[in-house]
Amino acid sequence: MSQKMSPPIQKDPQKRAASMRVVEGSYAVAHAVMCSMPDVISAYPITPQTHIVEHLSQMVADGATDAEFLTVDSEFSALSVLVGSSAMGGRSYSSTTSQGLALMYEVLYNVSGMRLPVVMTVANRAMGAPLNIWNDHQDSIGARDVGWIQLYVENVQEAMDATPQAYKIAEDLDIRTPVMVCMDGFILTHVYEPVELLDKERVRSFLPPYRPEHILDPANPYTFGAFADPSTYTEFRYQQCEAMVKSMAKIEKAASEFQEIFGRYYGGLIDTYRTDDAEVIIIAMGSVVGTIKDAIDQMRAAGKRVGLVKIRSYRPFPVKALKDALKNAQVIAVLEKDVSVGYEAGLTTDLKAAFYNSNLRMPIVGFSAGLGGRDITIHDIERLVQKAEAARAGIESEFEFLTLRKEIL
Amino acid sequence: MNPKDLASYATNTWCPGCGNFSILSAIRSVLAQLDQEGYPVEDVVLVSGIGCHAKIVDYLNVNSFYSIHGRTLPVATGIKLANPDLKVICFSGDGDSLAEGLDHLIFAAKRNIDVTLILHDNRVYGLTTGQFTPTSPPGFKGKSTPLGTEELPMNPPELMLASGATYIARGYTHGIDLLQKLFKEAILHQGFSFVDVLQVCVTFFNLYESYNQRTYEVKDNDTSSFDEALKIARSWNYDDHEARIPLGKFYQVDAPTFDRTFPGFEIRDVDRDSRIKEVLEGLI
Ligand SMILES: Cc1ncc(C[n+]2csc(CCOP(=O)(O)OP(=O)(O)O)c2C)c(N)n1
Ligand code: SF4
Ligand SMILES: [Mg+2]
Numbered sequence: 273m274s275q276k277m278s279p280p281i282q283k284d285p286q287k288r289a290a291s292m293r294v295v296e297g298s299y300a301v302a303h304a305v306m307c308s309m310p311d312v313i314s315a316y317p318i319t320p321q322t323h324i325v326e327h328l329s330q331m332v333a334d335g336a337t338d339a340e341f342l343t344v345d346s347e348f349s350a351l352s353v354l355v356g357s358s359a360m361g362g363r364s365y366s367s368t369t370s371q372g373l374a375l376m377y378e379v380l381y382n383v384s385g386m387r388l389p390v391v392m393t394v395a396n397r398a399m400g401a402p403l404n405i406w407n408d409h410q411d412s413i414g415a416r417d418v419g420w421i422q423l424y425v426e427n428v429q430e431a432m433d434a435t436p437q438a439y440k441i442a443e444d445l446d447i448r449t450p451v452m453v454c455m456d457g458f459i460l461t462h463v464y465e466p467v468e469l470l471d472k473e474r475v476r477s478f479l480p481p482y483r484p485e486h487i488l489d490p491a492n493p494y495t496f497g498a499f500a501d502p503s504t505y506t507e508f509r510y511q512q513c514e515a516m517v518k519s520m521a522k523i524e525k526a527a528s529e530f531q532e533i534f535g536r537y538y539g540g541l542i543d544t545y546r547t548d549d550a551e552v553i554i555i556a557m558g559s560v561v562g563t564i565k566d567a568i569d570q571m572r573a574a575g576k577r578v579g580l581v582k583i584r585s586y587r588p589f590p591v592k593a594l595k596d597a598l599k600n601a602q603v604i605a606v607l608e609k610d611v612s613v614g615y616e617a618g619l620t621t622d623l624k625a626a627f628y629n630s631n632l633r634m635p636i637v638g639f640s641a642g643l644g645g646r647d648i649t650i651h652d653i654e655r656l657v658q659k660a661e662a663a664r665a666g667i668e669s670e671f672e673f674l675t676l677r678k679e680i681l
Numbered sequence: 682m683n684p685k686d687l688a689s690y691a692t693n694t695w696c697p698g699c700g701n702f703s704i705l706s707a708i709r710s711v712l713a714q715l716d717q718e719g720y721p722v723e724d725v726v727l728v729s730g731i732g733c734h735a736k737i738v739d740y741l742n743v744n745s746f747y748s749i750h751g752r753t754l755p756v757a758t759g760i761k762l763a764n765p766d767l768k769v770i771c772f773s774g775d776g777d778s779l780a781e782g783l784d785h786l787i788f789a790a791k792r793n794i795d796v797t798l799i800l801h802d803n804r805v806y807g808l809t810t811g812q813f814t815p816t817s818p819p820g821f822k823g824k825s826t827p828l829g830t831e832e833l834p835m836n837p838p839e840l841m842l843a844s845g846a847t848y849i850a851r852g853y854t855h856g857i858d859l860l861q862k863l864f865k866e867a868i869l870h871q872g873f874s875f876v877d878v879l880q881v882c883v884t885f886f887n888l889y890e891s892y893n894q895r896t897y898e899v900k901d902n903d904t905s906s907f908d909e910a911l912k913i914a915r916s917w918n919y920d921d922h923e924a925r926i927p928l929g930k931f932y933q934v935d936a937p938t939f940d941r942t943f944p945g946f947e948i949r950d951v952d953r954d955s956r957i958k959e960v961l962e963g964l965i
Contacts, residue, residue: 316781317809317825326812326824333827343813343825345780346751371749400749403731 292466297428297455298323300467301367301393304435306337307475308391311362311482314342314353318372319405320457321395325367339365347372351379351390358388359496361487363439366390369457370397370411377415383450384419384512386496389442389482390450391435392420396558396609397457398644406645407457408609409558413586413618419512421451421519422587424557428465430538431455436470436479437526443482447519449512454586456559458645470534478533516588523585541590543582544597546572550579552660553601555594555623557583560607560648567653578657583619591626603635605660607653607674609642616671635663641674648675682716684709691739700854700880701801705737707860708770708799712743715768715868725768728757730777732808733882734801737772751781754789757796758939765940768868769796776806779815779835790844790873792939797867797874800837803882804919811885818920823885834919838931841875842911848874849910849932853896854881855889859928866930872938879926892926899929907932 315325332341354364398404438451524540531537608619620638729735731750738745748756804816813823820829848870852860867874910932
């Protein structure tokens, strides 16, 4: 460990503003990865992830990190490389989106099943067909069940800060589960925002070096990826589920320890905004949360009691935290950027399932919006709230597309 | 038919000076010629990958299929097997067919399926703005390799020879007559035909000067000789900065094609109803 003292947290907001720098979202993430001192980075270019790995390759070239950087032939290779490097005990990083994430699907299970604490940024983008490069959450929600922790971030600062947190959670010996940090493609990857850049020394005091218990080691041989027959397979899955349950406390802990060192906090599993006396509570993930907060402020000014619950951790799904935060709502409106073709959408059905065997009986209505990059405006959120309010008198539609252009159907 | 009739209404978004314009213009002329020579354009299907190259199908008023990145050839294979009477022409990139979809390229050659693959070999990922690809030379400073890549490039014609392709050629986007000739031959060839087009990407890897000085057309070569084709293919390794770069047809041989030998192909020519009746009667 370095003996260098970390600079103290700047509590004075004015001085803090002076220490801010305007950087691209992708740069902020690359910087956070660099500060997390990875051993191996491997990726394949795909819009809108590309800038993250380009910045990283520059940082490697500049000697800012001594990570090995591999530019491979496909996403399948990129993540497979990390299976090897992580099994060797190396801190490993990748980033992808959409089609690339889909191509990784087989390897996603490999990483989680072998309990390799890889961290990957998913620059969320719509899935083709039809071909579309803009943001929604279909890609990562579609990978809901692959055994990775999924954290969704609201802004550039959070995308940066979530990265060392992700390593801390993933590498915890009680958890040993890979983490996807999901950030909205373009909206966050390509935007320039003022942020406080992480400081490498301080990250070091937050994130200890990776010390895995089981690695490939000629002196003490292990086999990774071995066969599990019906007599043991279930127990492997069970242990992964157990680790996910345990990870909830660790996600909270990582967020609060991060706050102690860096003075920034975005919620642990969830965060709430003006929910205290709220009758209508909106639930959402990712950058749209910012727009919703603005919409809530406007509606509050007009006397509407509206609040927001932001989900940071979609997997593990924070059932208890959600029930606590939502128990006094009269109606819940889920706003999500994905759809499960055939039955509603991920967050809506998860939330309804979470509440079913409980005494919480408020209506829950789901809305899909922002697919393939369509804007979600404050006006759309107001419409959603109107619809949710109407549902208090009786649910007419449990799930709908909020911003459907009926005229082009 | 006039090549102009094959233009679509889509706005062209390639960079001015991009080599893709030559490929577009050459293929338009060839398709118009073929239409007049008894290969109606209605019987042509264009298949693209994902990349700058892929936009070519938007600019041609011909049946086309935009596949996903790297999967040009599997889609083309399916189309050809479903209707072997169609002419299937693929437009793919060096990233598309030599990285993401390399396995498909080798298998298409191995099977000798009767489709044509035109490789827009700009030696860079154009659409994702300038990263190195399997044909970039060592030292190439792309956005993902600021210190220059250390890997050695692939030699696509050599790879195709080794894999079993039965028509192999190389063109250059500063030589539209040769491109037209090669495209036409490749499309009319029965079997897997591969044209490596040195397509200059003016924005991310402008090789015009180097190519203009070093390319030459091979003539009088024995295109039925594997060894001779290999020698020509190996005379430039996509790295050497001095060697001359051969263009033209390197190789062409006849061999059974997958679409004609595929089990079940013959069934199209028999009376299905009586065959089914026969089978059912056999069961009684
Ligand atoms: C699975 C997947 N990974 C990555 C991408 C992003 N992507 C789009 S085009 C492209 C590379 C294109 O390069 P090339 O095939 O050489 O075509 P060019 O743009 O140079 O014509 C990539 C990596 C994608 N669409 N799908
Ligand atoms: S980026 Fe390169 S390949 Fe793509 S259109 Fe521009 S010049 Fe052509
Ligand atoms: Mg290319």
